[in-house]
Amino acid sequence: MYLVGGFVTSKVYSGGALLLVKSRNLFPALRMASTNVAALQKDKAYVDGKWVSAKSGKTFEVTNPSTGAVLGSVPDMDRSDAQAAVDAAYKSFQSWKTTLPKERSDILRRWFELCVKHKKELATLITLEMGKSYPESEGEIAYSANFLEWYSEEARRTYGHVTPSSAQNKRVMVIKQPVGVVAMITPWNFPSAMLTRKMGAALAAGCTVVARPAEDTPLSALALCQLAEQAGVPPGVVNVVTSSRDNASPIGKEFCENPLISKISFTGSCNVGKTLLSQCASTVKKTSMELGGNAPFIVFDSADVDKAIQGVMFAKFRVTGQTCICANRILVQEGVYDKFVQALAKAIDSQLKVGDGFEPGVTQGPLINKRAVDKVESLVNSSVDQGAKVVVGGTRKEGAGNFYNPTLLRDVTTEMSVSTEEIFGPVAACIKFKTEEEAVTIANSTRYGLASYFYTNDISQSYRVSEALEFGMVGVNESAMTSPETTFGGWKESGLGTEGGKYGIDEYLALKNICYGIQHKA
Numbered sequence: 001m002y003l004v005g006g007f008v009t010s011k012v013y014s015g016g017a018l019l020l021v022k023s024r025n026l027f028p029a030l031r032m033a034s035t036n037v038a039a040l041q042k043d044k045a046y047v048d049g050k051w052v053s054a055k056s057g058k059t060f061e062v063t064n065p066s067t068g069a070v071l072g073s074v075p076d077m078d079r080s081d082a083q084a085a086v087d088a089a090y091k092s093f094q095s096w097k098t099t100l101p102k103e104r105s106d107i108l109r110r111w112f113e114l115c116v117k118h119k120k121e122l123a124t125l126i127t128l129e130m131g132k133s134y135p136e137s138e139g140e141i142a143y144s145a146n147f148l149e150w151y152s153e154e155a156r157r158t159y160g161h162v163t164p165s166s167a168q169n170k171r172v173m174v175i176k177q178p179v180g181v182v183a184m185i186t187p188w189n190f191p192s193a194m195l196t197r198k199m200g201a202a203l204a205a206g207c208t209v210v211a212r213p214a215e216d217t218p219l220s221a222l223a224l225c226q227l228a229e230q231a232g233v234p235p236g237v238v239n240v241v242t243s244s245r246d247n248a249s250p251i252g253k254e255f256c257e258n259p260l261i262s263k264i265s266f267t268g269s270c271n272v273g274k275t276l277l278s279q280c281a282s283t284v285k286k287t288s289m290e291l292g293g294n295a296p297f298i299v300f301d302s303a304d305v306d307k308a309i310q311g312v313m314f315a316k317f318r319v320t321g322q323t324c325i326c327a328n329r330i331l332v333q334e335g336v337y338d339k340f341v342q343a344l345a346k347a348i349d350s351q352l353k354v355g356d357g358f359e360p361g362v363t364q365g366p367l368i369n370k371r372a373v374d375k376v377e378s379l380v381n382s383s384v385d386q387g388a389k390v391v392v393g394g395t396r397k398e399g400a401g402n403f404y405n406p407t408l409l410r411d412v413t414t415e416m417s418v419s420t421e422e423i424f425g426p427v428a429a430c431i432k433f434k435t436e437e438e439a440v441t442i443a444n445s446t447r448y449g450l451a452s453y454f455y456t457n458d459i460s461q462s463y464r465v466s467e468a469l470e471f472g473m474v475g476v477n478e479s480a481m482t483s484p485e486t487t488f489g490g491w492k493e494s495g496l497g498t499e500g501g502k503y504g505i506d507e508y509l510a511l512k513n514i515c516y517g518i519q520h521k522a
């Protein structure tokens with residue numbers, strides 16, 4: 001690693017190729033991670049236990065959204081590459097499904113331990129390719145690794161049951177078996193955790209996997225493969241195909257139409273989820289869909305406002321507002337509205353710092369790309385045109401990188417697009433309401449149903465409202481509600497199925513009813 005013209009330039013050897021990683025703010029993280037990040041950065045995809053190029057030989061570049069610097073290139077695979085990966089996964093399924101749950105558990109445990117051991121290098125890769133602040137990246141690696149640990153424990157608990165029979169000469173039991181090869185498509189906002197939440201469950205159940213990570217963040221996925229290999233995951237059990245956005249749709253089609261695949265597990269936007277669902281009809285595949293959200297964050301008059309501010313700072317500004325469970329509509333009862341807005345403005349000013357994720361003290365990294373900044377800017381501008389007022393921010397950050405300043409809007413109404421659309425950026429949009437019924441009606445008046453939050457000190461209200469909200473997840477006086485134990489999933493157009501928690505592994509298991517005819521002694 002050496003310094004050139006104020007930049008830190010790091011030699012990164014990747015699959016034999018020398019990459020120069022250049023960033024003003026890289027130094028602190030690379031110092032933490034030493035240069036081992038190089039050993040985990042791959043420039044090939046991972047199929048059948050081998051590091052491979054695209055058959056076409058094509059590659060695409062991965063860039064740092066904070067600086068625009070090119071981090072490296074990975075294979076731009078197409079539909080035929082995906083097909084080869086499916087063949088490998090299908091072949092490996094025949095033996096993986098017969099392994100003992102304890103063997104799968106031990107392998108997942110070793111993979112978890114390796115992720116923990118390499119957390120600094122893995123976190124460095126996330127901040128490099130995705131931009132989130134380095135402490136948030138370390139947090140993601142802990143979260144991501146914990147899914148492997150959780151499923152190493154769940155692997156041994158896939159109990160079936162015996163059903164009392166209605167006939168003397170029959171016995172009936174239900175067993176659970178792995179569904180088969182699972183195709184996974186994941187987004188860029190949690191480059192590691194969205195994969196392990198799926199892969200941990202699938203492998204524990206006895207399924208094999210072909211995954212296509214988002215084009216913005218393939219490096220974290222490939223690093224995970226390397227650790228999986230070291231943990232003893234056999235060839236073909238985990239396969240990762242990388243591609244540019246241009247090949248996302250053809251690969252998606254292959255996944256949906258290939259009869260060797262039994263299930264698609266997708267995390268991403270509602271629009272792409274709906275496309276995949278319609279494509280899956282041709283082969284009647286099982287699906288898990290973790291889609292977008294439009295989370296209400298309700299603050300009632302009785303709430304502890306300080307606690308609600310602490311909660312909204314996390315629920316709104318985590319990962320610069322780019323999580324599917326981020327607070328999207330902040331509904332505040334009229335009695336505390338002004339006090340809440342004032343306190344939130346103060347918290348934003350004093351607690352948030354925008355910049356390169358490696359810079360000490362930065363809490364708000366860049367948005368993923370220029371398109372995302374344009375979208376956030378247009379949502380803010382159109383709200384202001386319709387009467388919303390900017391209390392804090394409301395502008396892009398000057399200079400290079402895809403940065404948008406943390407923004408607080410007041411006098412927002414339910415009709416504005418900032419309320420109806422998923423913002424996916426650092427914009428807190430505050431709406432005033434009068435009654436509990438009005439708040440619940442507004443909260444539920446969306447086709448999304450992923451996460452919701454409310455703050456109250458009225459115990460009866462906490463029961464009433466948590467039962468009335470049409471969302472898969474409800475935080476009551478709590479905004480940090482995800483963990484491996486959480487049953488994570490959306491209602492309505494936010495998705496199908498759940499991940500994590502007690503039920504996560506069931507998504508990868510098929511029920512089989514076995515009826516025994518027995519000779520009954522006279």
Ligand SMILES: NC(=O)c1ccc[n+]([C@@H]2O[C@H](COP(=O)([O-])OP(=O)(O)OC[C@H]3O[C@@H](n4cnc5c(N)ncnc54)[C@H](O)[C@@H]3O)[C@@H](O)[C@H]2O)c1
Binds near residue numbers: 188213323325
């Ligand atoms: N519910 C959840 O658990 C969850 C978690 C994270 C993100 N999300 C959602 O993801 C969205 C943000 O991620 P995004 O912008 O990357 O979403 P996206 O839907 O644009 O992309 C998600 C993935 O799908 C791929 N893709 C795009 N078009 C495809 C096609 N036609 N066929 C197959 N694959 C295709 C992309 O390359 C990417 O890998 C938000 O809506 C967010 O709420 C949901």
Ligand SMILES: O=CCCC(=O)O
Binds near residue numbers: 189190322323324482
């Ligand atoms: O973006 C969605 C995932 C968020 C989480 O798992 O906490």
